[in-house]
Amino acid sequence: MSSLGLYNYWIVIALMMVGLYAVIARGHLVKKLIGLTLFQTAVFFLYISMGFVHGGAAPILSEGVAVYSNPLPHVLILTAIVVGVATTALGLALVVRIREAYGSVDEDELERMDSDA
Amino acid sequence: MLVTALFVVRTRDLLAATMLLGAYSLLSAGMFMVLDAVDVAFTEAAVGAGVSTILMLYALVASGRFERTPTRPQWLPLLVVLATGAALVWGTFDLPPVGAPGNPVHQHVAPRYLQQSGAEIGIPNVVTSVLASYRGYDTLGETAVVFTAGLGVWLLIGGLQRRGAAAPVLASAPHANLILRVVSKFLIPVILLFGLYVQFHGELGPGGGFQAGVILASALIVHLQVFGADQTRQIVPESLLRVLAPLGVLLYGGTGVAGLLLGGNYLDYHPLGRTPVGGQHLGILLVELGVALTVSSTMLLLCYLFAARVARR
Amino acid sequence: MSGALVTCGVAVLVAMGLALARALLGPSVYDRILAVNSFGTKTVLLIALLGAVAGRADYFDVALLYALINFVSTVAMMRYCESAEASTAPEPGTGGSEPGESAEPSP
Amino acid sequence: MTWLQLLATLLLGAGSLLLLLAGIGLLRFPHFYARLHAAAVVDTLAAALFLAGLGCLFGATLGTVKLGLILLFLLFTSPTACHALARAAWVSGLREPAQPGEPPPSPS
Numbered sequence: 001m002s003s004l005g006l007y008n009y010w011i012v013i014a015l016m017m018v019g020l021y022a023v024i025a026r027g028h029l030v031k032k033l034i035g036l037t038l039f040q041t042a043v044f045f046l047y048i049s050m051g052f053v054h055g056g057a058a059p060i061l062s063e064g065v066a067v068y069s070n071p072l073p074h075v076l077i078l079t080a081i082v083v084g085v086a087t088t089a090l091g092l093a094l095v096v097r098i099r100e101a102y103g104s105v106d107e108d109e110l111e112r113m114d115s116d117a
Numbered sequence: 118m119l120v121t122a123l124f125v126v127r128t129r130d131l132l133a134a135t136m137l138l139g140a141y142s143l144l145s146a147g148m149f150m151v152l153d154a155v156d157v158a159f160t161e162a163a164v165g166a167g168v169s170t171i172l173m174l175y176a177l178v179a180s181g182r183f184e185r186t187p188t189r190p191q192w193l194p195l196l197v198v199l200a201t202g203a204a205l206v207w208g209t210f211d212l213p214p215v216g217a218p219g220n221p222v223h224q225h226v227a228p229r230y231l232q233q234s235g236a237e238i239g240i241p242n243v244v245t246s247v248l249a250s251y252r253g254y255d256t257l258g259e260t261a262v263v264f265t266a267g268l269g270v271w272l273l274i275g276g277l278q279r280r281g282a283a284a285p286v287l288a289s290a291p292h293a294n295l296i297l298r299v300v301s302k303f304l305i306p307v308i309l310l311f312g313l314y315v316q317f318h319g320e321l322g323p324g325g326g327f328q329a330g331v332i333l334a335s336a337l338i339v340h341l342q343v344f345g346a347d348q349t350r351q352i353v354p355e356s357l358l359r360v361l362a363p364l365g366v367l368l369y370g371g372t373g374v375a376g377l378l379l380g381g382n383y384l385d386y387h388p389l390g391r392t393p394v395g396g397q398h399l400g401i402l403l404v405e406l407g408v409a410l411t412v413s414s415t416m417l418l419l420c421y422l423f424a425a426r427v428a429r430r
Numbered sequence: 431m432s433g434a435l436v437t438c439g440v441a442v443l444v445a446m447g448l449a450l451a452r453a454l455l456g457p458s459v460y461d462r463i464l465a466v467n468s469f470g471t472k473t474v475l476l477i478a479l480l481g482a483v484a485g486r487a488d489y490f491d492v493a494l495l496y497a498l499i500n501f502v503s504t505v506a507m508m509r510y511c512e513s514a515e516a517s518t519a520p521e522p523g524t525g526g527s528e529p530g531e532s533a534e535p536s537p
Numbered sequence: 538m539t540w541l542q543l544l545a546t547l548l549l550g551a552g553s554l555l556l557l558l559a560g561i562g563l564l565r566f567p568h569f570y571a572r573l574h575a576a577a578v579v580d581t582l583a584a585a586l587f588l589a590g591l592g593c594l595f596g597a598t599l600g601t602v603k604l605g606l607i608l609l610f611l612l613f614t615s616p617t618a619c620h621a622l623a624r625a626a627w628v629s630g631l632r633e634p635a636q637p638g639e640p641p642p643s644p645s
Contacts, residue, residue, distance in 0.1 A: 017202040025194035059243040069153040079259035086266035092176040093273040441553030448560030460626040487600030501614040
């Protein structure tokens with residue numbers, strides 16, 4: 001654990017790219033949302049890795065602990081997670097509506113229907 | 118280390134993907150623990166593994182489980198992704214190493230938060246004090262966003278509920294079995310109690326309004342899953358949720374206005390109590406209460422809406 | 431003592447890996463649910479272990495939450511399967527028999 | 538090393554061993570119900586041992602009480618979830634297949 005170096009960032013990037021791939025390469029809209037969620041989590045990791053301090057403790061003040069990790073990214077990400085799920089729900093609601101309107105949730109089919117109409 | 122396993126998460130059919138997303142969420146929460154972000158791990162576990170999985174499942178019921186095999190060429194997105202990834206990796210070489218205490222991130226406002234908040238606000242959990250007090254505006258905004266998202270979902274799929282009584286599928290509980298029922302009956306109060314503990318203990322340990330809201334909601338979601346949405350609606354009617362969600366935002370904003378009226382700045386809690394620290398305590402308590410109200414009712418409302426929508430099909 | 435704790439941590443990690451492998455392989459949906467549930471239980475243990483290593487009782491709150499959420503999501507998935515069985519046409523049953531869909535080079 | 542620590546080590550060791558066994562069983566057993574057996578029964582016991590071991594390590598503090606709560610919770614939820622899972626699988630018509638991996642007969 002002592003020589004993380006840039007390793008964390010690379011993991012973040014890898015996860016991010018997996019999410020991005022799911023978003024741009026897959027047709028199913030729910031799958032795209034899953035990809036977005038992965039991407040989102042990668043961003044969370046990025047922030048939390050930034051806030052990490054070696055030998056630090058969780059930012060809850062207690063006796064005899066001198067070094068804490070940075071609380072600011074924690075706050076930002078904490079709210080971002082909840083907001084993230086709310087927006088995901090919005091996206092899913094859209095998917096449900098699209099399904100009801102078009103009878104499909106596949107991007108290609110949707111495009112075809114739109115161009116036909 | 119752990120994370121390498123996560124790569125596999127994505128390459129599956131949709132139901133499996135959703136389940137694995139739940140496991141992935143737990144795992145990432147574990148990573149947050151390792152990186153000393155206890156509060157974040159708390160939230161991620163409550164939200165990612167619980168509510169988000171459930172919403173995804175509902176959406177899957179509504180939209181079909183299997184993905185068709187891709188027809189478009191797959192190499193182009195792959196190429197784009199690899200190129201972007203390579204560019205980003207190249208970018209990381211300018212970043213300071215993770216975890217060094219001298220990084221620029223740790224020089225700006227964080228030391229002040231860590232050193233002063235004990236005296237200024239008087240609660241041990243720095244995350245809570247930053248969340249509710251120093252960056253109160255942000256949190257107000259986030260709460261409003263959650264509320265707005267709930268509103269949006271309601272507008273999108275909430276209407277048309279009176280049209281025809283289709284045979285409810287997920288909404289009824291045809292054969293939830295006895296043991297599950299009994300244990301759930303026993304567990305739900307425990308979960309609610311735990312949510313309240315998290316709510317009011319959030320100043321001392323990990324926890325706070327967001328997490329407590331999600332936990333409270335998930336207790337009722339268990340009820341919804343086991344006993345069916347109709348019964349849950351009888352306990353917590355949807356109209357009540359529609360009142361509670363904006364009430365939380367109002368409580369938050371109203372706390373700010375109260376500070377304003379008592380001669381401070383907006384969202385400045387000092388004037389609320391006799392001593393500044395006491396005012397901070399009261400302010401944070403109220404604000405967190407508002408957050409918990411909004412979050413829990415919005416989450417539950419989301420589940421109601423999705424369940425109703427799914428049942429109507 | 432910490433050596434023993436580290437050993438336990440490794441054991442839990444390995445067990446988590448095994449459960450995850452079953453979740454990825456698992457022919458039927460129920461296998462996956464089972465594996466994910468078991469994975470969650472092991473995560474609880476891991477978090478408790480981390481708390482013990484750090485010597486902070488706060489972490490146990492998180493572990494408790496995990497146990498709870500694990501239950502919630504397991505029940506939810508199960509209900510989904512039941513209702514999917516009841517409502518939709520019989521599905522092809524096995525889900526993950528075609529793993530290689532020209533994806534990322536997984537590690 | 539006091540006897541309490543020794544006990545803790547023993548419990549933790551037994552717990553980890555059982556966890557590993559459960560994991561192997563989960564992975565290697567031929568069909569769903571056997572895997573359920575491995576995961577449900579052994580996991581619960583392993584978790585109990587593990588948490589008890591950690592509790593011994595912590596001594597009589599608030600942490601131990603919390604550990605006890607977790608243990609109680611797991612003792613309730615884990616078997617319930619597994620039971621419900623087995624029931625759901627049975628109701629949906631999943632039977633022990635002749636060959637592992639055979640799709641379950643569709644219910645009707």
